[in-house]
Structures are given as C-alpha cells and as structure tokens.
Amino acid sequence: xxxxxxxxxxxxxxxxxxxxxxxxxxxxxxxxxxxxxxxxxxxxxxxxxxxxxxxxxxxxxxxxxxxxxxxxxxxxxxxxxxxxxxxxxxxxxxxxxxxxxxxxxxxxxxxxxxxxxxxxxxxxxxxxx
Numbered sequence: 001x002x003x004x005x006x007x008x009x010x011x012x013x014x015x016x017x018x019x020x021x022x023x024x025x026x027x028x029x030x031x032x033x034x035x036x037x038x039x040x041x042x043x044x045x046x047x048x049x050x051x052x053x054x055x056x057x058x059x060x061x062x063x064x065x066x067x068x069x070x071x072x073x074x075x076x077x078x079x080x081x082x083x084x085x086x087x088x089x090x091x092x093x094x095x096x097x098x099x100x101x102x103x104x105x106x107x108x109x110x111x112x113x114x115x116x117x118x119x120x121x122x123x124x125x126x127x128x129x
Contacts (some may be wrong), residue, residue, distance in 0.1 A: 007040070008075060009050040010121055011057050011064075015039055017118045018051050024092060025077050049075070071100075071122030074114075079127040082111030088125055089113040105129060 012018040019029050019039050027041035027049060037053030057064050079085050086103045092115050093099055100114035100122065110126045117123050 005047060007048040007050050008043070009052060010075070010117070010119065011054055011066075012051050012119045013054055014118065015051060015053050021097065021117050022049065022051070024088070024095065067120075071116065071120060074122035074124050075117075076124040076126060079125060082127050082129060085111045085113055085125045085127045089115065 010018070015034060015037055019032075022041065023029070027043070029039040029041045029051075031041075032039040037056030039051045041049045043049055054064075054066065077088075079088065082103075082105075089099065089103050097118075098116040100116055101112075103111055103113040103125075106112040106126075109129050111129055113125045115123045115125070
C-alpha cells in the first residue's frame with residue numbers, strides 16, 4: 001500500500017483574512033465552501049492547500065483546541081531569485097503581516113525569510129543563491 005501527499009491543511013480563525021494572506025503567493029481559492037468554513041487552492045503537482053475555520057474543525061473534532069506558542073508547522077514557498085524573496089517579504093510587511101525573520105543568506109545556499117500567517121502558522125520564503 002502506498003500513500004501520496006494530497007493536501008496541507010491549516011486551521012484558521014477568519015477564513016477571508018487567511019484567504020487574502022495566501023493570495024499574496026499567487027494562490028487562487030477555487031473550491032470554497034464559506035458556509036461550512038472551508039477553502040482550498042491548488043499548489044501544483046496535485047497538492048492542495050486547505051483552509052478550515054476553527055468552527056468547522058470543532059464540528060467534527062470536538063476535542064480540538066487552539067495551539068499556542070511558536071509555529072509547529074511551516075508552509076514553504078520557493079521563488080525564482082533571491083530578489084523575489086526580498087520583494088515578497090517587503091510586500092507582506094507593507095501589507096501589515098508579521099515577519100519572524102527578514103531575508104538573509106542561509107548557510108545551506110538559499111535566500112531565506114520567515115513570516116507568520118494571520119493564525120500564527122509559519123510561512124517560509126526561499127530561493128537558491
């Protein structure tokens with residue numbers, strides 16, 4: 001038996017706010033069910049990003065509680081150039097989002113930056129140097 005990664009799911013407090021954040025990365029949320037607190041976008045290669053509201057998750061997982069502290073998971077977006085990482089980070093800061101670490105040249109050969117989405121999940125930006 002084999003399994004293929006199909007989706008990354010993120011629990012969000014405010015669906016429209018989170019959709020607006022991820023649209024900064026060129027994602028288009030085409031399969032949405034706002035009435036049930038769900039939206040999804042294709043990431044490519046058959047992988048999808050699923051956003052579900054806390055209320056939606058609680059409707060079928062009553063023991064779910066909101067996590068706290070530093071991000072435990074991170075969604076990573078690769079860019080074509082180091083300049084693109086700098087530009088996207090600047091765009092997100094200008095839009096009022098929270099930067100965890102500004103762009104820097106990582107010792108593993110990438111231009112790297114980290115931001116936090118509206119619900120505290122980590123989002124990393126990188127490009128090969």
